[in-house]
Amino acid sequence: MGFILKASKMKNLKLTAQTICSALLFFCIGLTSPSSFALEQVIIEQDDESTANGHIDYSGSWHRDENTWSDTTGAYVNIRFNGTSIVVNGIKGPDQGIMDVYLDGVFLRSEDNNAPRDRNAFIFSEPKISGGEHILKLVVTGKKAPEGTGTKITIRNVAYTKDDTLVVDAFKMTQIPNSELSIQATSSANDSGIANAFDGDSATHWVANSTENQTIDIDLGHQYLVGKIGMIPDINQLTQGRLRKISLYTSDDGVNYVRSLDDVAFGSNEWTGRQAAINAGFAPSTDQIFYYLHLPEPRRARYLRLAIHSTWNGVARVADFKLYRYIEPAKPYSPKTFKLPIFQQNVYGDISHGQKVLIEKGLQVQAWIPIEGSGRRELSREDFDRLNITGVANYSQRSLYPENFLSRNPDLLWSAAKFPFGNSKLTALPPTTGDSPLIPQALIDNLSKGVSICLGDEQEYGDLIQRRNTLAWFEYARSHFPDQIIHTNQVEGQFRSIADWEHYMTNAEPDMLTYDYYVYSSSGRDEDVPYLALKNMNGPRKYASLGVDLTGNKPIPFGLYLGAYKTGGNSYAEGWYEFTESQKKFIPFIAMAAGAKWFSLFRVEYDKYGSFLFGEDGWPTHHFFEYANIFKQMRNLGPHLVRLQNIDLAVVSGQTLELTDGVKNIVDNDLPGRFNNGYFQFGDWSRDRNPSYHIESVTVVNPETVNNGLAQDVFIGYFDLLPNLSEQQLSFFSSQAPKYFMVVNGQTSGNGRTFKAQFGSSKETKQNIRLVFSQSGTLKKVNKNTGASETVPLIAIDGGYELNLSIGGGDGELFFWQE
Template sequence: MKTHWMLLAVLFLLSCSDDNGLDKKEPGTDEPEIDVVEPELYRANRMLIKHGLQLQCWVATDNYELGGKAGQPAYNLSIPDWKLTGFTGPTFYGPPLINTSYFEEFPDSQWAMAKAPHADQLKKEPTDYEKKNGFLSEDQLKYLDNLTTICFGDEEAYKFENVKILKAWYDVARRLYPDALLHNNQYAGQWSRADMCTYIQVAKPDLITYDWYYFHTWDSDNYIGARDMAAHLYEYRDLALGGWNGDKKDYLAFGQYTQGFVNEGTYKLTESQLRLYYYMTWTFGGKWLNWFRFLQGDGYGGQTAPTDWSLLLENGMPGQPTRYMDWVNQCNRESLYIGDYLVRLKTTDIRYVAGTDKYTEGAPAYVSALNPSSYLKKVSGRIVVEPEAGGDVYVGFFDVIPEEEQGDPNFFANKGNAFFMLTNGYASKVKENADALTQKINFGIDLPEANATQCFWINPQTGKREKLKAIGKEDNITYFEVELWGGSGALFMLAP
């Protein structure tokens, strides 16, 4: 089970420049003479455009050959249940880091690995043989074309030795498996900002990710969670935008894990809390989510036994999908509706709009209030079942990734489009269903300032691009209104 400490935000505003506590020790130089492939600028853009938005899920492996000694649950994945999820691919985290039986059913599926290279924590650099020949098995190499991400280790304590180990593995993978995005994972605050800057500058990951499971039995009676999530997302977003040297001459992709289990064995998150993981990540510019995890029982040696920790299956038993299966499938489907846009857009700004006193969580650290100097002049939310009250709203702005940053601008019919996202930050620990927390989001746009004449959205319920009808106009500001479920968001496009 992943563990957590409180986020250490004291160091957040420190720069990732060369002088920011970077350990000057260099990795060892006594490696075999093998050419090191230099990281390709903006590679994450190119690969995410190729592979698409990543909606992954930790899945155990059919590891009978290990005689039940794998130290983690092993089973035959319930294929009918997996088909209900809508994830883009499994993340295999236990030995042998692949399910060959899975690919018999899904030969063209994407997949990923965690705790690479050998289903364990980081311990040592690759051997001379691995540096030359790689570390993937014959079974894994059969499906290399669809391997999207490789997470080396998981939640190791920070030390510079681990940074050197990661760099050595990244060098091997980048040379031999060039289409997989490479990363390590920490829980939020596990590594200080200075640690993260050193790691990014030395090891040069393609992707940075973290986990933090916000919802517990011991939280307040109606804990929302958007504010805490926003602070973490902002920090990883800021590190990603700084690039390898902290000078913003390039940038990385980023994302987070999703709370996919009964936390502490007792707390099941609500639909609005689940939706926050999705829409806050997309609004902040993330492009990777990983459901932790597909709990099909807790048996060993292939035997599935009941477990209280599963969300997607009742007691973890195959053939017994829960309402969480429906919720996850819908969130995955809605995310893929906007996925082709999101992987071709880069985040440019994040803003916060406070709700009324009864429901606001307050501004997150480092996230500024909506700036009326942008083309989006006003945003307000009102809860449909309580019209005098409103919850917090989060706003994300985006630019089209240019071709020189390995973007795909020709995907867009009009090069003058502007994009933004709105997310209803109102969630609840008390109300199970997200539609009970629907807000009417009213927003005013200076269309001439945006060089636009009309506003579209990708309807979250249908996936269709629809032109929004203005509900009013004041001076140069044109007003629109949409309804968004609790914890949910939508992508908007302004067009000439």
């Protein structure tokens, strides 16, 4: 049997049999578990896809992100199971349509999934089925409700039982007997004691003696799984003292309370209708006058605190309260469960959320673009396609989402930057209730195309206010964007210490790390480029490799911004300096060799003064087409790189001619030495550094005149397969244990020089690189122009096997041994 517990997070959880049995039922119906069970995704092996326990068959076109969905009329899924009840958990929302449901070939009913958005909804449940083998068939009809916006059918997970304990029975409610309760109130007027509100008699009532905030403390007598609260106002004074806004707190010990409902109201719309009926001469029963507050998720607690913030017309008056708990099974509850083939652990394996998204969506080469209302010209679809980018993010606009652009191009991926305020700082905490007006409805309706959400931009994590707000927005964003990558973006130094980094990783638990640093400027030097590129990559690469638990068992992806604007006296200032081809290539290729999987071009604009991608006439420049070729190559390497984890980066150090006291001296670069041993998994190349890759020697020759003809740095990145990939992902590779490595020419030219003095094309900065291997096995190269894997012929020489490469400046090649 295999099952997944999917809920909020708790560190260092120890699973006991009781905890597992209790928590299981929340997975099986698709609800978030109560805080006392709060579990990160816990998987108890083994995966259960065999026909003995359950099996899924698809027909038609189904899409896979972190859910399975289809909007193709006639597409269906057959769910085979052996049980007495079944629940299908999925998504309801305006873009969800109508499905037909069949059980064992017999039509049961149609289910309309158009509803307020719910990402953990029952889209089908059948509580009583005769025991035995069954086939449940869900069919996409292509139909929708009149007010609906789409016809999708989306499935998240499935659960079924094999005995008489029904999944849905576990979540029926019953009233907690008043006889078990002990109650105290802040105040009561005369004989109108608080006990009158818990005696089951609507003719008696409690009245507060003050209009100030009131508090009611309730000891339930036992620990229960609380689900809802009912309330009857004083039926003798229907217009006086009705509760308006309340908060609910829960506690295990009566001392430490957790807020479960914040500043919510007992249904005013229902009240208006009932009051109208009374005014018209109808006398509703007390049951008809009951108002209910449902907790958004079950809360296990013994103690409740009801805080009354405001009332309608005077002091609080209540005839009766009723408290309800969920019915829990008397015996241990262990349903058989199985996972859909697209479900995270089946499709991807036990890997981090960010890695899953990038495997599904692909290595990302996005671009910041201006949007409608910014006063800047919007990117055309023709230029989007020619640039070979994967998706767009808006540029410094409060709306966060290029709605008009994407409405015209609904097939494109998108990301949001500077969420939620459209500026760098997270200046306030997130809202605690309701939907945020900061999230455009168009974005919500197009979440399936969303890749990443960046919270703020370049905020100082060492600033305690920014730290507090950052952590709060992570929790908020995850609840609204569970299928997107949630991250922040920093520059070097905004994590001021190792303690800052470790606090961020273990508390924010980001899905990805990104940074921006633009190496090139009108005052820069070529010899500083590799050092500056790696120095700013250091922190994100290190901690992404370690993952949020800092163990290295589940690494997260990292990425960076690429420059497309003219720089000035420093790389952040705007000026006249334009990047050379070798410079444009080097940053993404050295980053990929170090393990980066996400890139965003800053920025794509028709402004001739700020961007070098377009000329005065609005036509693309040579920079545009050079980047377009680079991005095509990156995307062709992407299917391999997103399934790999970088384990090391080594440098064959080059040399530089330096002028000291009027004397020219050839100086070894010694790039690792400049990091003072502070770099993670980086150092001088040697044959013993990664012997399983069989590289015996590396020789570099500079055939060009740049760098005075001296050989410049060459880098080799080493990769393993991403840990814990599923069998499905491992099937991507052509052998069981391929050994990937990437060779990058670190020579660039042009930094700080005018166009005519740059000599910075990739051809002008190429280097000849000779690799000698200790074995003659099958060596493959991923052709970055086509994406095909091609066998590389090796030449037998004394002591090994030779491969001669000519790699342009800043460029790289990806190889793997098919072992």
